[in-house]
Each structure stands twice: as structure tokens, then as C-alpha cells.
Amino acid sequence: MDATPDLPRPPRVPVFNMPAVVTVSVGLLVLIHLVRTLVPDVWDITLLLDLALVPARWTAALDPGRADEILRAAAAWPGSALEVEARTAFANYLLADPSAMPWTFASYGLLHGSWAHVILNVLWLAAFGTPVARRCGTWRFALIGLVSTVAGGALHVAIDPLSTLPLVGASAGVSGLMAAATRFVFQPAPEPGLQPGLLPWQRPVPARLQTIPELLRNRAAAIFLGIWLVTNLLFGLAAVPLGVSDAGIAWDAHLGGFLAGFLLLPLLDRPERS
Template identity: 65%
Template sequence: MDASPDLPRQSRVPVFNLPGVVSASIGLLLAIHAVREFLLPDLWDIRLTLDLALVPARWTVWLDPSRAEDLIRAAGAAGDADLTMAREAFARYIVADPSAAPWTFATYALLHGSWPHVIFNSVWLAAFGSPVARRCGAWRYGLIGLAGTVAGGALHVAIDPLSAAPLVGASAGVSALMAAAARFVFQPPVSGYGTQPWQIPPRRPAETIPELMRNRTAVTFLAIWLATNLLFGVITLPLGSESAAVAWDAHLGGFVVGFFLFPFLDGRRAR
């Protein structure tokens, strides 16, 4: 006779334990890229990119038509003859139809240049978007990501106003969520809690800037993020059909907005 106690059956631990809104975000990014890669004809994909990607020069010429010649001159500065011809043709297309397209400050985050590009952003979104979504809820998570996306696009336009290269990728929004997570994920555990499964640590507010500066782990993370972002800004990565420079300024704009916006949207403020 078996005298072992009849213990309750253990539930299975899921392989991916992501908040629903984070899973939906990643699924949307992957689905859009899959449709572009496998279903859309090339002509439709080009049209989609022109309609949804953020092109700084389009905004510059729309705001100041007198800079049209500067745009064409900048497009002709490429060394390769074929590349110069293509850039000049696109610059003249922008000059002929300099629509503002304000939605592109958000929609550019839905497009990616390649599978490594979208997978890289999805991994970081899962890692840093999940704690923000669990702490703040779905709509605050979305608001931080959207604000970072818009701010990153705006800073990119301000720094490189004559660029005719379409800006794509969710990196600015992901950077905002990384900055938001940095405000609380590196806090040391509360002493006396966590030794028993029924103990729930008390709610703690986001760390202030002086507190972050005294947190060695947080300072190390911020320093590494800034150094790698600046490094990627001066090298090229194969994120599209051709090697392209990473939009470090968009990342920086998103990170700064997420860092300072998070305390106002924190859904777990201590009483």
C-alpha cells in the first residue's frame, strides 16, 4: 500500500510567461513583417513603406519649401553613382509631394528592415516591456511606448532634417520601456520579505534620480546602454537589405522620454 500523501497536482509552468499586452505587441510586429516578407508584392511593400515610415526630409520640405535645393544637393553627395541617382530621384519625389504625414511619427515603429531587426526588438521588448506592463497595466505600458516612439522620431527629424532615408523600427518605443523599467527593476529587495511564498513585498515608488545614482547596478546599466547606443550610431548593422546606421538619436529620444515620464504614469505608487 502506498502511504505517500495525496498532494495536489502541480500546474505546468509556461515557457513564455509574458503579459498579454506584450505578447500582443510582439505578435503584431512579427505578423506585419511576415505579411510584408511573404505576401505583399514589392510594389505594395514600397508603397506601404512610403506611407508609414518616417522620412525626415519630407517634414523639412513641408515646413520650409526653401530647403528643397538643400535636400537635392545632400542626396547627390553619395559616392556611388547608382546610389546617387536613386537618392536624387527620391529627393525629387519628396520635393514634388512634400506631405506632412503626421501619423508616421507613430507608424514607423510597426515596420522593420529585416527579420534580425524585428526579432532583436522583440527580445528587448519582452525583457523590459514585461515588468513595465505588470507594474503599470496595459494602457500605461502602451502610452510610454507610444510617447517614446513619437519623441524618438521627433529628435531624429531635428538632428538629421535632410535625411531621405525612411526611419523604421520599434527601437525608440522599446528604449522608452527600457528607461521606464530602469526606474524600479534594479531596486534591492526589501529585507524580511520573500522567505515565505505568502509574503508579498510592500509597494515601492520608482527610484528618484539621486537614488538611481547611488544604485550601482542601475548606473552600470545606464552607462552600458548609453555607450552601446553611441557606438551603434557610428557603425553599420545589417538590419535591412543593405547595411544601415542605427538611428541612435531616435533611441536616445525614446529613452529620455520614458525615463522622465514613468514616475507620472507609475501604477504602483507607494502609499
């Protein structure tokens, strides 16, 4: 005879405890990169040319008189003779048909350079996009990500207008969502009755955004913002000299996205939140 008491079944725990819009965003980024690894190289190159953001393409379209500057900048970038020849050929290709392709200010965020690039971005997206989606809802979450992506691309073009290196990656949009989350996830003290030990993005969504002076006085938030800024600058400026990456990390795109998300959230925050 079985003497085991008839206990109620435990509740099912979802595998991905994220809002649907975050799960779909993560799945889309992974799926796009997976497809790129499976299609023929010529298709992937065409996709890159049509969707990546190339600053020199915009410069050539808006100011054709800077064509010689673009060619000199392509030839001056460090690398082997073969790499210099390839960059120069690509610069000539851009100058032959200088089309601005405005959609690339957003579409570059759908592409990534490697699986490591994808995984890093989706981890940060899951961690910091989740509280933003819970607080703001689907369309506000999407708008913050889109505006941050565009702002990051715009700052990158403004700072390095002669670059022929294609900009790809969701980092600017993720940085914007990360910045939006810092406005409310780093609370000075746990709320009454809150389970201790929870990570910032696991806590219930606070009712009020912190002001900039409050964030600067909040030790956890200030340390996070300082580490984020310093690491982005170091990796952006030292990635190539240290051999971390063959191409520079677009710290300016990250910064543009971060500033956009930080400033945009108060404008989009739902007034009905209690």
C-alpha cells in the same frame, strides 16, 4: 500492482509569462514583418512610403525653400553611383509632393528592416516591457511606448532634417519602456524572502520609484545606463564606417525614446500602488 503514490498534478506553466499587452505587442510586430515578406514588393514599398518616417519629407513640407539642400544631402551620402542616383530620385519624389504625413511619427515603429531587427526589438520588449506593464497596466504601458516612439522620431528629424533615409523600427518605443523599467527594477538589495538569482524583470514589482540620485548611486543601474548610452552612440556613429550596416543606426531616435520613457513614468505611475 502500481506502487507509485498518487501525487498532485504540477501546475501548468504558461509558455509566455508576460502580460497580455506585451504578448500582443510582440505578436503584432512579428506578424506585420511576416506579412511584408509575403506580399509583392510593390505593396511593401507602398507600405514603407506611407508608414516610414522620412525627415526630409517633413523638412520639405514645413520649409519648401530647403529643397536644394535636401537634394545635395541625398547626392552626398556615400555609396555607388547607382545608389546615389536612387537616393536623388527618391528625394525628387518627396519634393514633388511634400506632404508631412504626421502619422508617420508613430507608424514607423511598426515596421522593421529585417528579421534580426524584429527579433532584437521583441526580446528587449519582452524583457523590459513586462515589468512596466505589470506596474502600470495596459493603457499606461501603451502610452509610454507611443510617446517614446514619437519623441524618438521627433529628435531624429530635429538632428538630421535633410535625411531621405526612411526611419523604421520599434527601438525608440522599446528604449522608452526600457528607461521606464530602470526607474524601479534595479533595486539595491533583494527584498526579504525574495528568491535569489532572479533577473531584474522577473522580480516582483517594487512599490517605489528610484529617484535620479538614487539611480546614479545604484551600481547596477548606473552600469546598465552607461553601457546602454555608450553602445548606442558607438553603433550609431560607427555602423556605416565599420560595415555593420548599410544605413546608419538611428541612435538619436533611441535616445529620444529613452529620455521620454524615463521622464514620463513618474507622471503616469499609479498612485494606488501599495
